[in-house]
Amino acid sequence: MKILVCISHVPDTTTKIKFTADNKLDTAGVQFIIGPYDDYALARAVEIAGETSGTVTVLNVGGADTEPTIRKALAIGADDAIRVDAEPVDAMFVAKQIVEVAKQENYDMILMGRESSDYNGGLVHGLVAEMLGMPSIAPCMKLDLNGNTATLSREIEGGKEELEVQLPFVAGCQEPIAEWKIPNMRGIMSARKKPLKVVPAVDTENVTSYDAFSLPPAKGDCKMVEPDNMTELVRLLKEEAKVI
Amino acid sequence: MSVLVFVEADNGAIKKSSFEAVTCGAKLGDVTAVAMGDINAGELEALGKYGAKKVLHAADSRLNDGVIAATALLVAEAAKKEGAQTVLMARSSLVDAVAARVAVKLNVPVASNVVELPDTSAGFKVKRGVFTGKAFAEVSIPGDSRVITLAKNAVAPEEVGGTAAVEAFEVNFSDADFGVKRTSVHKQEGDILLPEADLVVSAGRGLKGPENWGMIEELAKTLGAATACSKPVSDMDWRPHHEHVGQTGIKVSPNLYIAVGISGAIQHLAGVSSSRVIVAINKDPEAPFFKAADYGVVGDAFDVVPKLIEALKASN
Ligand SMILES: Cc1cc2nc3c(=O)[nH]c(=O)nc-3n(C[C@H](O)[C@H](O)[C@H](O)COP(=O)(O)OP(=O)(O)OC[C@H]3O[C@@H](n4cnc5c(N)ncnc54)[C@H](O)[C@@H]3O)c2cc1C
Numbered sequence: 001m002k003i004l005v006c007i008s009h010v011p012d013t014t015t016k017i018k019f020t021a022d023n024k025l026d027t028a029g030v031q032f033i034i035g036p037y038d039d040y041a042l043a044r045a046v047e048i049a050g051e052t053s054g055t056v057t058v059l060n061v062g063g064a065d066t067e068p069t070i071r072k073a074l075a076i077g078a079d080d081a082i083r084v085d086a087e088p089v090d091a092m093f094v095a096k097q098i099v100e101v102a103k104q105e106n107y108d109m110i111l112m113g114r115e116s117s118d119y120n121g122g123l124v125h126g127l128v129a130e131m132l133g134m135p136s137i138a139p140c141m142k143l144d145l146n147g148n149t150a151t152l153s154r155e156i157e158g159g160k161e162e163l164e165v166q167l168p169f170v171a172g173c174q175e176p177i178a179e180w181k182i183p184n185m186r187g188i189m190s191a192r193k194k195p196l197k198v199v200p201a202v203d204t205e206n207v208t209s210y211d212a213f214s215l216p217p218a219k220g221d222c223k224m225v226e227p228d229n230m231t232e233l234v235r236l237l238k239e240e241a242k243v244i
Numbered sequence: 245m246s247v248l249v250f251v252e253a254d255n256g257a258i259k260k261s262s263f264e265a266v267t268c269g270a271k272l273g274d275v276t277a278v279a280m281g282d283i284n285a286g287e288l289e290a291l292g293k294y295g296a297k298k299v300l301h302a303a304d305s306r307l308n309d310g311v312i313a314a315t316a317l318l319v320a321e322a323a324k325k326e327g328a329q330t331v332l333m334a335r336s337s338l339v340d341a342v343a344a345r346v347a348v349k350l351n352v353p354v355a356s357n358v359v360e361l362p363d364t365s366a367g368f369k370v371k372r373g374v375f376t377g378k379a380f381a382e383v384s385i386p387g388d389s390r391v392i393t394l395a396k397n398a399v400a401p402e403e404v405g406g407t408a409a410v411e412a413f414e415v416n417f418s419d420a421d422f423g424v425k426r427t428s429v430h431k432q433e434g435d436i437l438l439p440e441a442d443l444v445v446s447a448g449r450g451l452k453g454p455e456n457w458g459m460i461e462e463l464a465k466t467l468g469a470a471t472a473c474s475k476p477v478s479d480m481d482w483r484p485h486h487e488h489v490g491q492t493g494i495k496v497s498p499n500l501y502i503a504v505g506i507s508g509a510i511q512h513l514a515g516v517s518s519s520r521v522i523v524a525i526n527k528d529p530e531a532p533f534f535k536a537a538d539y540g541v542v543g544d545a546f547d548v549v550p551k552l553i554e555a556l557k558a559s560n
Contacts, residue, residue, distance in 0.1 A: 013491055014510050017378040036492055091344070092353065115340070117376050117491060121356045122335075126312070126344025135423040136312055138341045141485065151427075156310070156337050157254065157439050159431035159486055165424045172341065175492060176485065207353035212382040213374070216517070222524070222534045227543025230555035233523070236539060238559070241521045243500040244443070244467060 001054030001145070003045045004107040006098055006124070007073055008035035008116035009066040019213045025118075034069055037113025041171070043178035044143055045111050046077035052145065054108075055079045061088050061097045067196065074191035075183035081194065086201035089208075091119070095127035096204045102132060107168060109150075114139040114172040125172035135165050138172030245273030245364070248328035250319050251291065252336055253283045260440050261334035263294050263401040265394055269332045270295025270404065271361055278322040278413065280307035280315065285410070292408030294401060300325075300413035306422055310338050314421040316345035321415045323350055330368075331391040336439065339393055347391040355383055356393040359518075376491050376514040396439060397497045397520075438487060441470035444498045446489060446516070448474035450505020450526065450545055454482035459549045460504060466556045472496065474506050490515035505545045508533025525549070 011017070011030045018026040034042065045056045058073040060066050061084040070081045084097040102110060110132075115122035122138075129136030141160065142153040152163045152171065183191070225233045237244045247269040251262035258279070269275040277296040279288060281303070288299050300322050307314060319342060323331050331346055333339045340356055347354035355370050359380065363369040368385045373395055385392075438444065445464040451457065457471075464471045471487060478488035489496055491514035501519035505526060506512060513536050516522070524537035527544050534540045541548055 011375070013376075013514070017375045019379070091356075092347070095344075119374050119381075120372075120376060122340035123344040123347075123354060123356055126316075126341035127348055127354075129313075129341075130316070130345040130348035133420075135420075136341055136345075137424060138312075139337060154337070155486060156429070156431065157437045157486070158435060159429065159484075161310075161426050161430070162428045163424050164427055169424075176479075207386070208355060209384045209386075210381050211369075211384055214380045214382070215378070216380070219536060220538070222537045222540040224540050224542065227541050227548050228551065230541075230548065230551040231558070233539060233541065233552065234555045234559050237500065237521070237523070241500070241538065243521045244556075 001048060001052040001109070002105065002107050003049060003054060003056045004059055004102060004110045005038070005042045005045045005056055005073070005078065006059045006110065006112035007038040007042065007069065008113065008118065009060055009062050009069040010035045010116055010118040013117065017215070023212050032066070032069055034073055035113045035116045037115060037117070037174050039180050040175050040177050041111040041113055041173035042073055042076055042078065043181045044173065046181060047178055048145060057082060059084070059098060059101055061086055061094045061201070063087055070196060071191050072183060074194045074196070075187040076181045077187065079194065081196040083196065083198050084201050085198050089206050091121040091123040091127060092207050093204055095124050095131060097201055098124070098128050099131045100202045101199070102128070109168060110170045111173055114174045122172070125170050129170035132170070134168055134170050136170040136172070137163060137165065139174045140171040141174055141177055143171060143173070143177055245329050246327055247273045247275045247330045247332055248319070248323045248326050249275055249277045249296065250331070250333040250339070250342070251277045251279045252334070252338065253279065253281070253287065254437060256282055256284045256287065258283065258287045258290065259334070260401060261336065261396055264397070264399050265332050265334040266291055266294040266296050267402045268361060268394060268399040269330070271399070272330060272364060276300060276322070276326045276328070277408070278302070278319060280318055281305065282308055288410045289408060292406045293403045295404045295406060296408040297406070299408045299410045301410055302413045302415060309426040311422055311424050311426070312338065312341045313345065313423065314417055316342045316349060317417065317421050318415050319346045320349035322413065329389045333393050335393045335395055343391050343393045350389065350391070352389045352391060353385045353387060354391040355385060357395050358392050359395045359398050361399055362392065373518070377495065377517050378514065395497065432484070436468070436470040438470040438472055438496060439494055441496070442498050443467050443469035443500045444472050444496055445469045445502045445504070446472035446474070446506060447477070447504040448506030449476050457483065459553070463502070463549055463553050466553050474512050503533055503537070504549060506533060507531050508536055
């Protein structure tokens with residue numbers, strides 16, 4: 001089983017987001033991690049590769065600064081890595097780069113998170129699948145293999161559905177597809193020696209442009225209500241907030 | 245501008261978020277809606293009230309299964325037929341993947357999670373939610389056509405009182421379009437769907453165990469709200485996964501979000517902070533949720549929630 005796992009390189013979930021004067025993310029003091037949903041995809045891929053004597057290749061589209069994040073994925077159990085050397089512009093750009101790499105090999109599965117936690121587009125899995133002419137499943141919360149058939153479950157509003165698909169396919173994953181894996185010392189040591197190939201980006205036209213960023217307006221003070229005065233809370237919700 | 249809006253139904257009834265999308269579309273131009281599978285005829289006509297001029301209905305029952313590839317082909321074919329410049333859809337568990345595939349089929353740009361009416365005064369600009377609700381981005385989409393997906397509550401549904409002609413619509417699907425087979429569905433029936441809900445009552449680890457959810461359900465029922473929970477609660481199987489909200493769960497933006505016994509960790513807030521009004525009930529006065537909330541009650545949930553239910557019932 002040859003699995004390609006696409007990972008994003010995103011600010012740690014507890015990061016307080018700020019922007020610089022020229023409208024870029026202010027990365028001072030920000031720690032970057034593997035996208036939380038991508039982490040689930042990677043964890044399941046490593047398990048499946050273990051069960052099938054397969055291989056996991058991780059792929060990131062990003063500058064040299066993403067290499068520590070890629071090494072972490074190698075430490076978790078990926079066999080080798082590819083970095084497409086380009087600053088991601090938007091979902092379409094990232095998808096086109098992934099497709100170029102995917103076309104070089106016959107991957108049985110292409111897994112990634114359901115969305116990245118920076119640009120939250122939720123589009124890359126669908127774009128990649130359509131460009132490659134493959135079926136896609138997202139948000140995928142279970143993935144098992146039986147020969148060339150995969151059984152999966154997909155989260156839907158108010159529940160989930162079970163699905164079946166033939167390899168190859170693309171899936172955008174989320175929990176509880178697998179338990180996150182934390183790299184151990186051996187993994188970290190061996191990751192240093194695993195191959196990390198850097199490839200140039202393919203030329204594509206940029207289709208959207210990010211002109212400006214803004215933060216949500218600051219919250220006003222929280223109005224406190226005494227715990228034995230719920231009549232007052234109901235009145236406030238009705239008359240002041242007008243939400244019930 | 246010619247606008248195609250993909251509308252989704254649940255149990256034969258059009259979703260509220262789809263009416264939001266039709267309203268948004270009608271503010272941008274002439275709307276044709278496209279719908280699939282079994283939907284009540286009256287529901288399709290009701291799209292006219294929100295501004296749709298025409299409804300294309302693909303009754304093919306295979307589309308009831310919500311297969312991503314087939315749905316994308318349907319929407320792309322409808323967009324071609326109508327010469328749509330903007331394809332609009334309300335975000336859902338199906339739509340992100342569909343929108344992406346439609347954009348590739350039509351060879352047009354795509355932007356998802358759009359949080360307000362696009363600005364068409366000069367070109368086409370959208371405001372998107374980014375960094376998991378912690379920021380917004382203004383994005384220019386050049387060219388004549390595009391696909392966008394709308395976040396929940398981005399545009400309030402508005403009845404403008406027109407009528408829509410419903411037309412049957414057929415697409416030549418191949419077997420490959422239905423390559424993903426649905427083998428079973430597990431769905432809680434009768435509940436208000438969390439992503440669609442206007443009011444949400446959510447509870448966390450402070451409730452101590454699944455046996456204590458009775459009062460949360462009663463509070464939700466009294467309000468006509470959906471129920472939700474924090475991640476540890478679904479991780480421990482106290483509640484089903486589809487109720488888990490936050491950065492790694494569902495993102496909601498209801499008019500009212502009541503958080504009971506939830507600390508307000510940044511990852512939880514990431515999924516709920518765009519709610520219009522937030523009430524936090526927590527026994528710890530230092531709980532971070534109070535910094536994100538509009539109204540706060542410092543108290544024991546087991547004491548406060550029954551009193552709140554009583555006060556709500558008395559006020560009805
Ligand atoms: C990458 C990542 C992603 C994550 N994604 C999510 C996510 O999507 N959603 C999410 O929710 N979490 C997420 N988390 C976890 C998050 O960090 C918190 O651990 C979680 O939100 C805490 O849940 P909680 O508030 O229910 O529990 P706790 O942190 O245990 O808080 C319980 C609260 O209940 C209060 N309490 C206790 N007893 C009572 C009582 N009797 N009456 C009233 N109040 C009481 C306590 O004062 C406390 O504030 C994520 C974490 C990581 C690292």
